[in-house]
Amino acid sequence: MWRSTSKISHHLQYPDGITHVYSYFESRGGKFPQTLFFGLQYILKRWLCGQVVTKEKIAEAKEICQLHFGQDIFNEEGWNYILEKHNGYLPIQVKAVPEGTVVPVKNVLFTVENTDPKCYWLTNYLETLFVQCWYPMTVSTGSYFQKILLAEYLESTADDFSSLPFMLHDFGFRGASCVEGAGIGDAAHLVNFKGTDTLAGLMFARKYYGCKMAGFSIPATEHSTITTWGKDGEVNGFRNMLEKFPNGIVACVSDSYDIWNACENLWGEELRDLVIERGKRNGKLVIRPDSGDPVAVVLKVLNILGSKFGTVTNKKGFKELPPYLRIIQGDGICYEMLDKILGAMKQEGWSANNLAFGSGGALLQKLDRDTQKCAFKCSSMTNENGLFNVFKDPITDPGKKSKKGHLTLERQGDGFLTVEEGKGDPAKDLLDVVYENGKLLKYYTFDDVRKQAEIEKLQT
Numbered sequence: 001m002w003r004s005t006s007k008i009s010h011h012l013q014y015p016d017g018i019t020h021v022y023s024y025f026e027s028r029g030g031k032f033p034q035t036l037f038f039g040l041q042y043i044l045k046r047w048l049c050g051q052v053v054t055k056e057k058i059a060e061a062k063e064i065c066q067l068h069f070g071q072d073i074f075n076e077e078g079w080n081y082i083l084e085k086h087n088g089y090l091p092i093q094v095k096a097v098p099e100g101t102v103v104p105v106k107n108v109l110f111t112v113e114n115t116d117p118k119c120y121w122l123t124n125y126l127e128t129l130f131v132q133c134w135y136p137m138t139v140s141t142g143s144y145f146q147k148i149l150l151a152e153y154l155e156s157t158a159d160d161f162s163s164l165p166f167m168l169h170d171f172g173f174r175g176a177s178c179v180e181g182a183g184i185g186d187a188a189h190l191v192n193f194k195g196t197d198t199l200a201g202l203m204f205a206r207k208y209y210g211c212k213m214a215g216f217s218i219p220a221t222e223h224s225t226i227t228t229w230g231k232d233g234e235v236n237g238f239r240n241m242l243e244k245f246p247n248g249i250v251a252c253v254s255d256s257y258d259i260w261n262a263c264e265n266l267w268g269e270e271l272r273d274l275v276i277e278r279g280k281r282n283g284k285l286v287i288r289p290d291s292g293d294p295v296a297v298v299l300k301v302l303n304i305l306g307s308k309f310g311t312v313t314n315k316k317g318f319k320e321l322p323p324y325l326r327i328i329q330g331d332g333i334c335y336e337m338l339d340k341i342l343g344a345m346k347q348e349g350w351s352a353n354n355l356a357f358g359s360g361g362a363l364l365q366k367l368d369r370d371t372q373k374c375a376f377k378c379s380s381m382t383n384e385n386g387l388f389n390v391f392k393d394p395i396t397d398p399g400k401k402s403k404k405g406h407l408t409l410e411r412q413g414d415g416f417l418t419v420e421e422g423k424g425d426p427a428k429d430l431l432d433v434v435y436e437n438g439k440l441l442k443y444y445t446f447d448d449v450r451k452q453a454e455i456e457k458l459q460t
């Protein structure tokens, strides 16, 4: 029965006389050693700006709580105070590291404190919303480390990084939990890349980060548009793509029946001249296998296409298909699989710039709050006797030990340092006041975020 957020009872649980509760958000560790901070601005704009408390909302909340708890624990006085004293604007201050900053784990990423002493209970009431930034942060972090991996393979097997921005395409819309989640996750991916099929992310980036067009895609077949031509008509479905889109890039999924036959005889013989002709008009064909063992299939497709269309050797000594011909592998892709495929390709002398990848479930869905161990903890409280450190330090998990006192995030060499117990230098604090009393005080555009997050290799 007690499945609800018990936070509604918390205003009754603090010691008397408290005037301020100060809490912070961090990634305690997990899959990756750093986290790319992204998505707080969305949470602030979507839920916490302007008059968010009204008479009607208070009445409804009161009714819901009475029904739900079967007793009167709703903080009606507290919410009425916010409505009357602050006109429904939340008396809260949020300080955060700039969006797009890549910070080693176990550092403070943002802090929250009430600005009105009577609203000490509000800081941690908002935890539920604030901690939901685990999702955009974790998607953006996974995408960021895939970008580093792809850049490393391009550095060792290709002449430049020009193919990097479109090398990992978001295929994850259909596998996301909901449209809103797909939008948040896709935007988080687009901090690092420019290829996506998840339209929701484009709308998200427009609405919350002022970006007119955050990602791009191309005409691509799916199995239905090919198999409706019948098995014997597969080649006609392929030819139709090349004719309906006489130039530019098109992608054709080619494993409906027999990927080997499709590469060898359909693309490699029957349509070969059309593919080459199209190439002369800056057309590009992207062949998409979509089944089988990704490593074996990619290598076999490369070898068949290489024998049919020829290859050139680039300055790093690795083979490249003609510029009008590429592959996209969108099945079974995750961080670990990228390394397996590109490692095998490098072993066989193939440049990484022969292919792009599509990722769906692994990119947007195969993660949770524990992937980067995101947590929100109270580290300081104030009462009439002054300011006190607050912390937890479970003997059953030292990894859950929390920080103490007021925190600053400072540069240390080419890294970061979280200074605790109010011992930091405010002049060196990287945490900016991004929100105060219902107003967003700092606004990061998507371009700002992309620049902040750019990987070393690509930093100009």
Ligand SMILES: O=C1OCCC/C1=C\Nc1ccccc1
Residues within 6 Å of the ligand: 169, 170, 171, 172, 173, 174, 197, 217, 218, 220, 251, 286, 288, 328, 330, 358, 360
């Ligand atoms: O397979 C897919 O499943 C999920 C939706 C996207 C998708 C394919 N799209 C695509 C885009 C650009 C080049 C090639 C394919």
